[in-house]
Every structure is written in structure tokens, then in C-alpha cells.
Amino acid sequence: MPPRIRLRPRAMRVLNSPSQPSLQYTYASLATATTPAAPVDQTIRSIPPILRYPPTQPPSHKPPEVRKTQLHRQYQSLLRSSPLMLIFQHNNIKAVQWMGIRRELSAALAKVDAERSAAGQETFAEEIKFQVIQTGIFASALRVVEFFHPEESTLDHVPHPTDPATPTSAKIPNTKNTPEDVRFTHGLSRRAHEAASNKKLKVELEPLLSGPLAVLTFPSVSPQHLKAALSILAPSLDFPAPKRKVIPSYHEPEVQGGLQNLMLLGARIEGKVFDQEGTRWVGGIAGGIDGLRAQLVHVLQGAGASLAGALEGASRSLYFAIEGRRMDMEEKEKGGKVE
Amino acid sequence: MITRFLTHVHLTFNPFSPRSKSARVFLSLFPSNARANGTQIQSKMLPRTSKEPASLAIKFKDGKEMKLDLDKMRITEVVEEVDRHSRTLARKEELLGN
Structure with a gap:
């Protein structure tokens, strides 16, 4: 061990300076010491990932603060x-x-809901909304919903929490805070925009999407609710409007004047496009999905019975054939012995 | 568009045809009280598969009838055609009334 030599004699010490207490004891051996190298751990492992944007606001292609962008996002989720x-x-x-139309519609749907809750089925009349849409933005949102299907999520690039290479167990996407990053999968990302702006792809609904539009959205395919809505908004022979004696408020001039200016163009049911007749056909399915299931069960039961009969018939005929052959052979054997 | 001289409007169109756009826009040009003010507006929607062209039949207050083939016309052209006669009616009314 080298001798500890004081670099400064006591006389040179800065007198009574509380601001620099570190100068009080300084040794030559310490003066030559270098800052320690970074730990080995740090050189072989990456720094923990940091989320560079709020988790609910990934960077979007268009400026996120404008109304158009938010409507686009809203319509995507609606679709x-x-x-x-x-x-x-x-x-x-x-x-x-509009107020009158919405009032009559919600009253009719509430009536359907009351019937359904009495039968023990789920009810969702409050979630059925009738809203005016911005046609161009809606058309664009529809294209994103139809054509942008990211297979991977942003979390696919994240190392597994149990991987020893990661210093953290939090799953944080390793995406950058710029819209150029191609790993984004949300509907407002640049990748979604590029997928939707492919002019070669056509949406079936496209000819309908012009002019002033309003959409009535159902959270589930329920022919009962559809029937009630059609009889209020677009009455026809199959779906007659309520009589004046039953619902007098429906026949007020305000409601009727509004309904005259409302035209049913078509429907989008589980991704498929239907025209007026097709929509009425869906509304006319008796008993809804349960009715269809009952019909299917009935058909399958009939098919099962006949199938069992057919299979049984084949085995029975085979049994008869073999039995007949055995009898035949036995007879021959007997006959041989007799001769 | 001048709509107060129209008494009958009969539209036929297939909403799924991209050419029927002008028919639908034409309907949206009527004010909300057009029916209350004596214009009869009837619109007939064709099924999706029909190839029938969109057509418009109009009757004016003086009895003149007009038939337009909306398939090949833009909405500005339709409005121009309809307004041409409506303007003459408006001028006549102005000269007689005041």
C-alpha cells in the first residue's frame, strides 16, 4: 500500500468554508481514481422500454385534435x-x-324490450341510436373497417416479461412517437390510412354513401327490434305503422312530416349489404335467432331420423343377404350328404 | 332550386346505382315544408338488382309536364332544367300580382 501523502498541508486548506466541505480531506490516491466503468449488466441488456405517448393516444395520421379525426374514430367504432x-x-x-321521430322510435323499442324481458331475453333498446352522420367521413371510416385488418398488435414486438433479457416485467410497446411507425395498428394510424386509400378496392355500400345520411345502429341482430323500428320509420304492408287509436302521438303532424322526408335506403347486416326488401326480409324472421335455431333443429332432427333409417336399412339388408346365403349353404350341405 | 311552382314530383331510382346520386340529391333540395305547401312528392325505390334508369316526372302549377332522365344528368343540370320554367312562372306571377 502506497504511503498516504497529504497533497495540501493544513495551511493551504480553505479556511472555514462550509460551502466546500469536500476539499477538506483530499488524498492523492483518491485523486487518481477514475469513474467506474458501466456495470456489465448494462452493456449486455437494453434499457427498459419507455412508452413515448399516452397509452390511449397513439400518434395518428391526421391531426388528432380536429373534429374530423375524432368523428372518423367514432364511426369506426360504431361500424x-x-x-x-x-x-x-x-x-x-x-x-x-327529429325529436318526435326519436321519441316514437324509443317508445316502440321500449315496448319490444318489455316483451323480451318478460320472456327472459336480453334487452338493449337504450343502445339503439338514430344519428345523423357526416357522409364523407363515414365512407372513409367504412373503408378502414373493411380493408384494414392488422394481423399483429403493437405488443407483438415486446419481449416476454419472463425473458431474462428484459429488465422490466411491464409490457410496453416499443413503438415510436411518430405516425410513420408501421407497427401501429389503430384505425387512425398512417398504415390504416394507406390501406383504406387503395382505390382498387371497392366497398359494396359505396353508392349509398352520398347525400344527407342518418344511421340507426343496433348492438345485436334482433329481428324483433328491427321490426319495431321499421314499422315506425319506414312503414309498409308487412310492417304497418301503429294505428292512430293505439299511439296518437305517432300521428302528430311533426312526426309525420319528418317521416315523409326520411327514406330507408338499405342496411348493413353483419358486413353484408341489403336493400329495402332484404332488410324487410330480415325484419320478418319470426322469433329472431331463437326461431331460426328452432327451425334448424327441426330440420336436423328430421334428417337424423331418416339417416338412421337409411343406415339401419343397409345393415339389415346385409344381414338378410348373409343369413340367406348361410341357409342356402346349409341346405346344400344337407343335400350333399343326402346324395 | 325554386320549388314553389311544382305540384307533382315523381321520382324513380335505384339507390344502389351510382348514377342515381342526382335523384337523391334532388330530393334533398326540397325544403322541409314542401309537402305542406302543396307539392306532392313521391319517390319509388327500385330493388337493388334492377337496371332501370333513374327518372323524374314533374308537373308545374301551370300544367306543364317535364320528364327527365336523371341517369345521365348531374344535379346542377337537373336544377337548371327545372328552374328555367320556374323562373318564367315566377316572372309571370310577379307581373300579374303586383
Whole structure:
């Protein structure tokens, strides 16, 4: 061990300076010491990933603060979450008329809900919404929903929490805070925009998406609710409007004036496009999905019985053939012995 | 568009045809009280598979009838055609009334 030589004699010490206490004892051996190298651990492992944007606001292609972008996002979620959607054209309907139409619609749907809850089925009349949409933004959102299907999520690039290479167990996507990153999978990302702006792909619903539009969205395909909505909004022979004696408020001039300016154009049911007749056909399915299931069970039961009969018949005939052959051979054997 | 001189409007179109756009926009040009003010508007929607062209039949207050083939016309052209006669009616009314 080298001798400890004081670099400065006591006389040179800075007198009574509380601001620099570190200068009080300084040794030559310590003066030559270098800063320690980074730990080995740090050189072989990456730094923990940091999320560079709020988790609910990944960077978007268009400026996120404008109304258009938010409507686009909203319409995407609307399209994804409603399997049954009716598309109407509205021609200069006044606010009072809209109010009347919505009131009658919700009353009719509530009636259906009451019937369903009595039968023990699920009810969702409150979630059925009738809203005016911005046609161009809706068309664009529809293209994103139809054509942008990211197979991987942003979390696919994240190392597994149990992987010894990661210093953290939190799953944080390793995406950058710029819209250029191609790993983003949300509907407002640049990748979604590019997928949707492919002009070669055509949406079936495209000819309908022009002019003033309103959509009625159902959270589930329920022919009962559809029937009630059609009889209010687009009455026809199969779905007659309620009589004046039953619901007098439906025949108020405000409601009727609004309904005259409302036209049913078509429907989008589970991704498929239906015209007016097709929509009425879906509304006419008796008993809804349960009715269809009952019909299917009935058909399958009939088929099962006949199939069992057919299979049984084959084995029975085989049995008879073999038995006949055995009898025949036995007879021959007997006959041989007799001769 | 001047709509107060129209008494009958009969539209036929297939909403799934991209050419029927002008028919639908034409309907949206009527004010919300057009029916209350004496214009009869009837629109007939064709099924999705039909190839029938969109057509418009109009009757004016003075009895003139007009038939338009909306398939080949833009909405501005349709409005121009309809307004041409409506303007003459408006001028006549102005000269007689005041």
C-alpha cells in the first residue's frame, strides 16, 4: 500500500468554508481514481422500454385534435360494434321533427324490450341510436373497417416479461412517437390510412354513401327490434305503422312530416349489404335467432331420423343377404350328404 | 332550386346505382315544408338488382309536364332544367300580382 501523502498541508486548506466541505480531506490516491466503468449488466441488456405517448393516444395520421379525426374514430367504432345498421336519407328534417321521430322510435323499442324481458331475453333498446352522420367521413371510416385488418398488435414486438433479457416485467410497446411507425395498428394510424386509400378496392355500400345520411345502429341482430323500428320509420304492408287509436302521438303532424322526408335506403347486416326488401326480409324472421335455431333443429332432427333409417336399412339388408346365403349353404350341405 | 311552382314530383331510382346520386340529391333540395305547401312528392325505390334508369316526372302549377332522365344528368343540370320554367312562372306571377 502506497504511503498516504497529504497533497495540501493544513495551511493551504480553505479556511472555514462550509460551502466546500469536500476539499477538506483530499488524498492523492483518491485523486487518481477514475469513474467506474458501466456495470456489465448494462452493456449486455437494453434499457427498459419507455412508452413515448399516452397509452390511449397513439400518434395518428391526421391531426388528432380536429373534429374530423375524432368523428372518423367514432364511426369506426360504431361500424365495428353494430352488426345491424339501417341507412336512411334525411331530406331537410327539422330539429323538432327529429325529436318526435326519436321519441316514437324509443317508445316502440321500449315496448319490444318489455316483451323480451318478460320472456327472459336480453334487452338493449337504450343502445339503439338514430344519428345523423357526416357522409364523407363515414365512407372513409367504412373503408378502414373493411380493408384494414392488422394481423399483429403493437405488443407483438415486446419481449416476454419472463425473458431474462428484459429488465422490466411491464409490457410496453416499443413503438415510436411518430405516425410513420408501421407497427401501429389503430384505425387512425398512417398504415390504416394507406390501406383504406387503395382505390382498387371497392366497398359494396359505396353508392349509398352520398347525400344527407342518418344511421340507426343496433348492438345485436334482433329481428324483433328491427321490426319495431321499421314499422315506425319506414312503414309498409308487412310492417304497418301503429294505428292512430293505439299511439296518437305517432300521428302528430311533426312526426309525420319528418317521416315523409326520411327514406330507408338499405342496411348493413353483419358486413353484408341489403336493400329495402332484404332488410324487410330480415325484419320478418319470426322469433329472431331463437326461431331460426328452432327451425334448424327441426330440420336436423328430421334428417337424423331418416339417416338412421337409411343406415339401419343397409345393415339389415346385409344381414338378410348373409343369413340367406348361410341357409342356402346349409341346405346344400344337407343335400350333399343326402346324395 | 325554386320549388314553389311544382305540384307533382315523381321520382324513380335505384339507390344502389351510382348514377342515381342526382335523384337523391334532388330530393334533398326540397325544403322541409314542401309537402305542406302543396307539392306532392313521391319517390319509388327500385330493388337493388334492377337496371332501370333513374327518372323524374314533374308537373308545374301551370300544367306543364317535364320528364327527365336523371341517369345521365348531374344535379346542377337537373336544377337548371327545372328552374328555367320556374323562373318564367315566377316572372309571370310577379307581373300579374303586383
